[in-house]
Amino acid sequence: xxxxxxxxxxxxxxxxxxxxxxxxxxxxxxxxxxxxxxxxxxxxxxxxxxxxxxxxxxxxxxxxxxxxxxxxxxxxxxxxxxxxxxxxxxxxxxxxxxxxxxxxxxxxxxxxxxxxxxxxxx
Numbered sequence: 001x002x003x004x005x006x007x008x009x010x011x012x013x014x015x016x017x018x019x020x021x022x023x024x025x026x027x028x029x030x031x032x033x034x035x036x037x038x039x040x041x042x043x044x045x046x047x048x049x050x051x052x053x054x055x056x057x058x059x060x061x062x063x064x065x066x067x068x069x070x071x072x073x074x075x076x077x078x079x080x081x082x083x084x085x086x087x088x089x090x091x092x093x094x095x096x097x098x099x100x101x102x103x104x105x106x107x108x109x110x111x112x113x114x115x116x117x118x119x120x121x122x
Contacts, residue, residue, distance in 0.1 A: 007052070009105065011045050013099065016041075024086060044067045044074070048063075050063050078095050
Protein backbone atom coordinates (compact mmCIF):
# COMPACT_ATOMS: atom_id res chain seq x y z
CA UNK A 1 0.00 0.00 0.00
CA UNK A 2 2.84 2.40 0.80
CA UNK A 3 4.27 2.07 -2.73
CA UNK A 4 0.90 2.92 -4.28
CA UNK A 5 0.72 6.12 -2.23
CA UNK A 6 4.29 6.85 -3.24
CA UNK A 7 3.51 6.15 -6.90
CA UNK A 8 0.47 8.42 -6.72
CA UNK A 9 2.50 11.25 -5.21
CA UNK A 10 5.23 10.72 -7.80
CA UNK A 11 2.65 10.98 -10.59
CA UNK A 12 1.20 14.18 -9.10
CA UNK A 13 4.72 15.59 -8.83
CA UNK A 14 5.48 14.61 -12.43
CA UNK A 15 2.36 16.43 -13.60
CA UNK A 16 3.49 19.58 -11.75
CA UNK A 17 6.95 19.24 -13.29
CA UNK A 18 5.51 18.88 -16.82
CA UNK A 19 3.38 21.98 -16.19
CA UNK A 20 6.50 23.84 -15.04
CA UNK A 21 8.33 22.70 -18.17
CA UNK A 22 5.53 24.00 -20.40
CA UNK A 23 5.52 27.34 -18.60
CA UNK A 24 9.28 27.74 -18.80
CA UNK A 25 9.52 26.71 -22.43
CA UNK A 26 6.60 28.81 -23.65
CA UNK A 27 6.66 31.93 -21.49
CA UNK A 28 10.25 32.34 -20.39
CA UNK A 29 11.96 30.73 -23.36
CA UNK A 30 14.13 28.62 -21.05
CA UNK A 31 14.65 25.23 -22.66
CA UNK A 32 17.84 23.60 -21.36
CA UNK A 33 17.13 23.71 -17.63
CA UNK A 34 13.42 23.11 -18.30
CA UNK A 35 14.28 19.92 -20.19
CA UNK A 36 16.60 18.75 -17.40
CA UNK A 37 14.07 19.29 -14.61
CA UNK A 38 11.38 17.57 -16.69
CA UNK A 39 13.62 14.57 -17.30
CA UNK A 40 14.66 14.09 -13.66
CA UNK A 41 11.29 15.05 -12.15
CA UNK A 42 9.32 12.62 -14.30
CA UNK A 43 11.88 9.82 -14.00
CA UNK A 44 11.00 9.33 -10.33
CA UNK A 45 7.56 7.91 -11.09
CA UNK A 46 8.80 5.91 -14.06
CA UNK A 47 11.40 4.22 -11.84
CA UNK A 48 8.71 3.41 -9.29
CA UNK A 49 6.77 1.66 -12.05
CA UNK A 50 9.88 -0.35 -12.90
CA UNK A 51 10.47 -1.18 -9.24
CA UNK A 52 6.94 -2.55 -8.93
CA UNK A 53 7.98 -5.41 -11.22
CA UNK A 54 11.52 -5.83 -9.92
CA UNK A 55 13.08 -9.23 -10.38
CA UNK A 56 14.29 -9.41 -6.79
CA UNK A 57 14.44 -7.35 -3.60
CA UNK A 58 17.93 -6.21 -4.63
CA UNK A 59 16.60 -5.08 -8.03
CA UNK A 60 13.75 -3.24 -6.26
CA UNK A 61 16.19 -1.42 -3.97
CA UNK A 62 18.42 -0.58 -6.92
CA UNK A 63 15.55 1.03 -8.86
CA UNK A 64 14.37 2.89 -5.77
CA UNK A 65 17.88 4.23 -5.20
CA UNK A 66 18.00 5.49 -8.77
CA UNK A 67 14.65 7.22 -8.16
CA UNK A 68 16.21 8.78 -5.06
CA UNK A 69 19.10 10.07 -7.18
CA UNK A 70 16.57 11.60 -9.57
CA UNK A 71 14.93 13.36 -6.60
CA UNK A 72 18.27 14.86 -5.64
CA UNK A 73 18.93 15.96 -9.20
CA UNK A 74 15.47 17.51 -9.45
CA UNK A 75 16.19 19.46 -6.28
CA UNK A 76 19.32 20.87 -7.93
CA UNK A 77 17.40 22.04 -11.02
CA UNK A 78 14.57 23.53 -8.97
CA UNK A 79 17.06 25.42 -6.82
CA UNK A 80 18.84 26.69 -9.91
CA UNK A 81 15.57 27.84 -11.44
CA UNK A 82 14.72 29.68 -8.23
CA UNK A 83 18.15 31.26 -7.81
CA UNK A 84 18.10 32.50 -11.41
CA UNK A 85 14.61 33.99 -11.02
CA UNK A 86 12.84 31.64 -13.42
CA UNK A 87 10.43 30.58 -10.65
CA UNK A 88 9.26 32.53 -7.62
CA UNK A 89 9.70 31.48 -4.00
CA UNK A 90 6.15 30.11 -3.67
CA UNK A 91 6.48 27.90 -6.74
CA UNK A 92 9.93 26.74 -5.62
CA UNK A 93 8.81 25.92 -2.08
CA UNK A 94 5.73 24.03 -3.30
CA UNK A 95 7.73 21.83 -5.69
CA UNK A 96 10.66 21.48 -3.30
CA UNK A 97 8.39 20.35 -0.44
CA UNK A 98 6.73 17.76 -2.68
CA UNK A 99 10.17 16.54 -3.76
CA UNK A 100 11.34 16.31 -0.14
CA UNK A 101 8.24 14.25 0.70
CA UNK A 102 9.03 11.87 -2.17
CA UNK A 103 12.64 11.53 -0.99
CA UNK A 104 11.55 10.69 2.55
CA UNK A 105 9.11 8.08 1.30
CA UNK A 106 11.72 6.55 -1.01
CA UNK A 107 14.26 6.36 1.81
CA UNK A 108 11.68 4.74 4.07
CA UNK A 109 10.79 2.15 1.41
CA UNK A 110 14.44 1.37 0.72
CA UNK A 111 15.21 1.00 4.43
CA UNK A 112 12.19 -1.26 4.99
CA UNK A 113 13.13 -3.65 2.18
CA UNK A 114 16.79 -3.71 3.19
CA UNK A 115 15.88 -4.43 6.82
CA UNK A 116 13.59 -7.29 5.79
CA UNK A 117 16.33 -8.75 3.61
CA UNK A 118 18.86 -8.52 6.42
CA UNK A 119 16.45 -10.25 8.80
CA UNK A 120 15.92 -13.07 6.28
CA UNK A 121 19.66 -13.69 6.08
CA UNK A 122 20.46 -13.51 9.78
